[in-house]
Amino acid sequence: MKPLQRNQDGYLDRGKLEAILGMTEETVSTIEIDELMRDGDKNNDGRIDFDEFLKMMENVPV
Numbered sequence: 357m358k359p360l361q362r363n364q365d366g367y368l369d370r371g372k373l374e375a376i377l378g379m380t381e382e383t384v385s386t387i388e389i390d391e392l393m394r395d396g397d398k399n400n401d402g403r404i405d406f407d408e409f410l411k412m413m414e415n416v417p418v
């Protein structure tokens with residue numbers, strides 16, 4: 357069996373996304389995190405990989 361999680365920082369799961377958003381000054385609600393996960397997770401594997409994250413950031417007004 358090959359180690360599939362050799363690079364754990366290659367993607368964001370919900371907890372990591374929540375942690376990152378928690379570091380900003382914006383208060384992000386659970387519902388907003390749900391929406392970000394749903395919109396960002398294009399292949400529906402329950403996590404945001406790097407490509408998905410980049411696309412997600414493109415859609416976030418900074």
Ligand SMILES: [Ca+2]
Pocket residue numbers: 396397398399400401402403404405408
């Ligand atoms: Ca994904």
